[in-house]
Amino acid sequence: MSIKISKEKCIRCGICIDECPTGAICYGENNITQLIDKDCNDCGLCIPVCVAEAISQ
């Protein structure tokens, strides 16, 4: 999958988690955001809602 979340830029607010239509983003250990590849449809809805510009395609 081409969507990537930058660990350096991500502030872990979870806006992308709420926005993802398939729930493909979740919190892992220490509330680090993780993308679950198998559930990602590559729609890119997560990208424009990120306040920290941490998501890219």
Place this chain on the structure above:
Amino acid sequence: MSEKYNVIVVGAGPAGLMASVRAAEKGLKVLAVEKKSNVCEQLKTTGNSFRIKNPINGEFVTVETGKDKKARVHFHNSNFDIEYSGKLIPNYDSYSFSNSGYCMRSTRKDRPLTCIYNVETLFEDLKERAERAGASFMPGAYAMTAENTKTGVKLQVKKEGKASWLEADRVISADGLNSRLAETVGLNKDRPLMIRGPVCETAFEGVEFPYPPGMAFVLGKDMLGGRGFLFVYPHAAGENAYAVMVNTRFPATEPLRITEHFTKKSKFAPWFKHAKPIHRTATVVTVRQPAVIPYVGNVLFIGDAAAYGETLVPGAIQCGYHAGDAVYKELSGEKGFEEYKDYWVSNFEFINNPQKQKDYTKILRLYGGLPDDELDFLFKLAEERGTIEQKGEMNAFNEYSGGDALLDLFMSFPEVKGDLLNKLKEIKGADQHFNK
């Protein structure tokens, strides 16, 4: 082997935590599921103050510090308490600044206007109380959807990509402003979307705020370097810590861009000369029409998940308390959800009340609608007249009543006339009858 619970509470924010406390203390078997793995870490922008004796949503609170240094927050009309063990910062003042820096100040001498708390400590205190009462927590579990059955609910949760089903007699959905369950269970069916906008909050340590601590609201294109609402307020997580919170329009990068401009380039940048960022939170404010009937079968929606915008933290705690009672009544054969609905509709200001919704937007239309130079003119007149001292038993200034109070104040100045006066009258309400 699957456990069955009396109630599963979705979301461990203030509403869900209080619901877990109340339901567990009433003797129910409670599971709280929360998508964060560290449950009490604050990642979403959340209110951090208790407004003292300020009636809103049919309730008001008082805060007392006990002998053991713990604070007791008393919800007067619902008649319950919560305990808070963390840092408390009383604010006796509040401020609004226009674009050129004119300041409208409000103060109170006999008691604080608000008390600032540490959000994570508040959450931890509530979680510990829920656990002491027997509630279990399932962290890292994201509730995706729910299915009503004849006697209960099946709830699907996802943990690191793996979905599984939990069972309960009832579900309390307290998953917030952008509730997943409100979408998937159908609560949002008749709830048109009104507006959305990104919010980002940055807490800084070492801020030199040149006034007694209090919430400051800052306006203007030169102050912000853009359009939006900016707040500066004391933050309980550091020394001389203040948060800068920006609520604005998309693109989502705007709040941080405005924060940079405000803290580095604006007239108030000197406050931040030696400041260091220590914490950042964000959210997207999603305002839908409220859910008048806040339940779908055996799933009850509380707090922001069902609200017109937000219930605020005290409102969320109120919801949680009454929701715990509602589930207890349901399991005793009474119509607990219907009683909850009656409480929700009669107390929360924006339900079933188009005038209240209009009142809520008056401040937005005043501060977002008038040009910066006109707001400078009004604020300068207010500043010249001196600090407003609040004296009544109740503080009546909040989002719902504030618009009218401000408009009345500005319209009372004899210097305000002509076009400007007409604009203010129009905002106050063309369909309202009044004399000037």
